[in-house]
Amino acid sequence: METQKKKVGVVCIVGRPNAGKSTLLNMILGQKVSITSPKPQTTRFPLQAVYEDERGQIIFVDTPGIFGKTPDRLSKRVNSKAEEALSSNVDVVVYLIDHTRDRDFEENKALGIVRKTHAAKILAINKIDIKNPTHIVQYKFLEDEFDDVVELSALEGKNIPNLLDAIFRHLHEGENLVDTQTLTQPGLNLDSRMFLSEIIREKAYLFLRKEVPYSLTVAIDETTERDNGTLYIKARILTNQDRYKRMIVGKSGYMIKEISMASRKELETATNKKVFLDLTVEVDPHWVDYLE
Ligand SMILES: Nc1nc2c(ncn2[C@@H]2O[C@H](COP(=O)(O)OP(=O)(O)OP(=O)(O)O)[C@@H](O)[C@H]2O)c(=O)[nH]1
Ligand SMILES: [Mg+2]
Structure with a gap:
């Protein structure tokens, strides 16, 4: 046939x-x-x-x-x-x-x-x-x-x-x-680090208001699988100005906590591992230049 x-x-x-x-x-x-x-x-x-x-x-x-x-x-x-x-x-x-x-x-x-x-x-x-x-x-x-x-x-x-x-x-x-x-994933031009940073960026978009999302990007510095099976992820939110940084961190850090918690939850589902996310905010006015 x-x-x-x-x-x-x-x-x-x-x-x-x-x-x-x-x-x-x-x-x-x-x-x-x-x-x-x-x-x-x-x-x-x-x-x-x-x-x-x-x-x-x-x-x-x-x-x-x-x-x-x-x-x-x-x-x-x-x-x-x-x-x-x-x-x-x-x-x-x-x-x-x-x-x-x-x-x-x-x-x-x-x-x-x-x-x-x-x-x-x-x-x-x-x-x-x-x-x-x-x-x-x-x-x-x-x-x-x-x-x-x-x-x-x-x-x-x-x-x-x-x-x-x-x-x-x-x-x-x-x-x-x-x-x-x-292929290990359907995305062809999205490596695993980029995928992690995209998930964190999505949570930042969901929680932050107005123009703040457009003034930030997410950098992944480290991903290490620890002996106990936990995936340790060190990431930074980069933003243009100090006033944006203050908004992303929020009063007593409540905003960064929200973003971090929601990100961790989804990262755990996506990676099927327990995740420890170390997420900080940094001012870097040149981040647009680092985009591909
Ligand atoms: N009610 C309804 N909402 C939808 C539908 N499709 C998408 N949305 C919502 O529309 C919003 C934008 O969806 P996205 O998929 O991010 O849109 P996009 O075209 O990729 O946007 P950009 O990446 O910014 O260009 C989200 O809040 C979605 O949940 C739909 O069929 N019905
Ligand atoms: Mg889109």
Whole structure:
């Protein structure tokens, strides 16, 4: 009997900040690889991860949200990363929109970038679990210029199979792009240290208000497995200014304790080990320069 050829390809998920791109990737993979938060611009670099089923193999690229205005160095850098990811070898673009938000300047900017690609284009309307508010009529005109349209809820996992069906329809037969037998995690460009720092950054995003998350990064200095099986992690939150440091530490250290506790809990689940997290805060105005 002739064996069925598998379909393979690279699929880039793009959209404005907060559309739910990282939530979607995690839901497709059935595990967390990309951090998410209610604050825009959570994802800072294009993250590649492998999905496989009986139909074939897909390398998904979760990109940073496309920002309308890029007043600071961080958002400029992050925006250009999304565009770069889209201009490289991509077979399908999933343009994710949040119908609960108005189609404004920022959305048009994202759409402009999507329009430039020569890949197959799928319009994915996210957050359909929310009925109100909706601006879905503002997006209807897009249906004609896209190869497929799927309404879904990344958070609730609704209609994800429809999206995967649509993606596979546009992929071509070929040899596997990566050998998943040798992979220890689905993330392709995320080593274990980076994954630990991302989890801590996610907790900082959840607890800190306003602009503070955009003024910080997380550095992992040491990870050691101790004789008793405990994983010792030494990490630092780096931030631009002393006033941010004070906010991250909080009154009598309550904020850093919250971030630390929530991080430790998730790190323990992710590593399946007991974790001792030594987390401190430091002022370093040059941290943006250290980003890849
Ligand atoms: N109700 C609802 N909320 C969602 C859905 N998908 C994502 N969210 C929420 O939207 C917020 C943003 O989700 P993310 O996945 O971080 O969004 P993103 O597009 O990756 O954002 P950036 O990385 O900043 O570009 C989070 O609070 C998610 O829980 C959905 O289908 N329904
Ligand atoms: Mg994201």
